[in-house]
Amino acid sequence: MHAASRLPEEVRLTLEAIVGSHGLIEDPGRLLAYEADALTTRKGTPLAVVLPDSREALIALVRALHAADLPFVPRGAGTGLSGGSVAHDSVVVATTRLRRILEVDPENRTALVEPGVITAEISAAAAPHGLRYLPDPASATACTIGGNVAMNSGGPHCLKHGVTSDHVLGLEIVLPDGETAWLGRGEDGGLDLAGLFIGSEGTVGIISSALVGLAPVAGTTRAMLGLFDGVGDAGAAVSDVFERGLVPVALELIDRATIEVVEASIFAAGLPTDTEAALVIECEGQAEDVEAELAIAAEACRANGAREVRVAQSEAERLAIWRARKKAYGALGRAAPDVFVQDAVVPRTELVRLLPEIRRIADSYGLRLANFFHAGDGNLHPNLLFDRRDADEVSRVEKAGEEIMRLCVDAGGTITGEHGVGSDKVRHMPLLFGSGELALMGALHHAFDPAGLANPDKLLPVDRVGGSAR
Numbered sequence: 178m179h180a181a182s183r184l185p186e187e188v189r190l191t192l193e194a195i196v197g198s199h200g201l202i203e204d205p206g207r208l209l210a211y212e213a214d215a216l217t218t219r220k221g222t223p224l225a226v227v228l229p230d231s232r233e234a235l236i237a238l239v240r241a242l243h244a245a246d247l248p249f250v251p252r253g254a255g256t257g258l259s260g261g262s263v264a265h266d267s268v269v270v271a272t273t274r275l276r277r278i279l280e281v282d283p284e285n286r287t288a289l290v291e292p293g294v295i296t297a298e299i300s301a302a303a304a305p306h307g308l309r310y311l312p313d314p315a316s317a318t319a320c321t322i323g324g325n326v327a328m329n330s331g332g333p334h335c336l337k338h339g340v341t342s343d344h345v346l347g348l349e350i351v352l353p354d355g356e357t358a359w360l361g362r363g364e365d366g367g368l369d370l371a372g373l374f375i376g377s378e379g380t381v382g383i384i385s386s387a388l389v390g391l392a393p394v395a396g397t398t399r400a401m402l403g404l405f406d407g408v409g410d411a412g413a414a415v416s417d418v419f420e421r422g423l424v425p426v427a428l429e430l431i432d433r434a435t436i437e438v439v440e441a442s443i444f445a446a447g448l449p450t451d452t453e454a455a456l457v458i459e460c461e462g463q464a465e466d467v468e469a470e471l472a473i474a475a476e477a478c479r480a481n482g483a484r485e486v487r488v489a490q491s492e493a494e495r496l497a498i499w500r501a502r503k504k505a506y507g508a509l510g511r512a513a514p515d516v517f518v519q520d521a522v523v524p525r526t527e528l529v530r531l532l533p534e535i536r537r538i539a540d541s542y543g544l545r546l547a548n549f550f551h552a553g554d555g556n557l558h559p560n561l562l563f564d565r566r567d568a569d570e571v572s573r574v575e576k577a578g579e580e581i582m583r584l585c586v587d588a589g590g591t592i593t594g595e596h597g598v599g600s601d602k603v604r605h606m607p608l609l610f611g612s613g614e615l616a617l618m619g620a621l622h623h624a625f626d627p628a629g630l631a632n633p634d635k636l637l638p639v640d641r642v643g644g645s646a647r
């Protein structure tokens with residue numbers, strides 16, 4: 178009998194026989210590392226964490242948990258921002274030891290990878306062939322492809338390149354009863370069952386490998402900054418860029434609160450700290466096309482009151498801008514111990530009206546707000562700064578978050594653009610979906626997971642969908 182174990186002894190012995198003692202975590206101190214993802218307001222203590230290091234071990238684990246009627250929570254790197262991999266009275270199946278790139282096929286421009294492969298490593302493996310994996314969540318140097326597929330992740334360059342779903346060609350999945358299946362995209366005439374798994378947030382099984390598409394490395398890539406004295410002007414410039422017929426490869430907005438924090442950190446890129454908003458606009462393709470596109474983007478910025486337009490003069494300067502943008506979330510750690518990020522998508526044309534409204538909501542709850550987001554596709558990320566040890570502040574963050582969510586939905590938006598529903602936004606699902614739609618989702622879920630073992634209480638509101646949710 179293991180002193181700290183919360184597992185039935187027989188189950189514990191079975192799991193240990195599959196993964197060895199080094200692959201089974203039950204020590205309460207070590208379990209702390211798995212109590213939350215990057216959203217620190219949602220927490221839970223798993224019964225145990227298992228770390229399979231082969232496909233066979235993964236399958237055997239799921240079979241054992243099914244036989245014991247124990248729920249499980251798939252987990253990649255835990256960078257999720259909606260509490261999707263948080264476990265209560267469930268076993269966490271972590272994929273971080275399943276990180277082999279099984280094949281890079283330059284001729285067919287594909288890569289077959291295990292679920293725990295870090296997203297950025299796919300492009301690194303493809304680079305010697307002049308290829309890359311296009312989706313680029315800002316967390317790409319930490320998150321896993323399994324997590325990306327489960328969340329249908331986006332990223333700054335998904336504006337033009339498309340999100341994860343557009344680059345997954347097939348998936349091997351382990352169903353909640355331990356059966357495996359290879360799912361394609363319906364190209365052979367069947368249903369697009371892989372499509373059903375993409376974005377299912379671990380609620381219908383575990384992705385055990387993914388076949389993803391690769392694309393050639395871009396010829397020329399250049400970035401520019403549009404600097405504005407008002408966030409509204411920057412929002413108007415975003416719409417104007419598209420009205421001029423331009424779709425840049427990335428169009429991000431960073432506000433003053435974020436710039437101040439980033440510029441005080443090791444990710445400083447020389448962004449002026451007295452600017453209210455900076456647009457990062459990137460174009461790629463043939464050199465002459467890129468020049469022409471940058472000129473259009475610059476004109477859209479100037480026409481909407483940009484006080485300055487700066488084009489990065491070297492690759493080092495371009496990469497510095499992206500480091501500042503992609504590491505902004507980490508830099509916020511200088512300003513507060515915790516960050517709550519919303520993820521609504523709104524029609525681009527609503528940015529001008531909503532950005533001041535969101536600021537007003539944050540102010541009304543006495544909260545600090547920092548914005549940096551995928552402005553080109555209207556994917557807002559208002560970051561509310563707080564300290565989780567301050568219960569009153571936590572409750573104000575929850576209320577402000579909810580108000581921002583309702584504001585965005587009322588403006589014709591969605592409750593999530595890329596961070597998923599997880600445990601955080603499950604209560605908001607009825608804001609968007611009627612009972613008929615929720616029942617259909619519940620019925621589909623039941624077909625894959627009749628015992629309700631896979632990532633319970635995430636994505637689907639149990640009281641509304643019926644079906645098998647525990």
Ligand SMILES: Cc1cc2nc3c(=O)[nH]c(=O)nc-3n(C[C@H](O)[C@H](O)[C@H](O)COP(=O)(O)OP(=O)(O)OC[C@H]3O[C@@H](n4cnc5c(N)ncnc54)[C@H](O)[C@@H]3O)c2cc1C
Pocket residue numbers: 214215250251252253254255256257258261262272292313314315316319320321322323324325326327328329330331332333378379380382383384385506507595596599632635
């Ligand atoms: C600084 C920062 C920047 C970010 N930037 C972006 C961004 O630009 N775009 C974006 O979309 N997201 C972004 N995110 C959110 C996050 O990185 C993504 O959601 C990512 O896909 C999560 O991957 P992960 O491996 O960390 O998964 P986890 O957080 O471990 O899990 C996420 C969900 O996927 C499920 N899951 C994990 N692995 C599997 C599997 N093998 N099979 C089935 N289900 C599985 C889990 O159960 C959970 O529901 C960011 C997060 C941070 C902290």
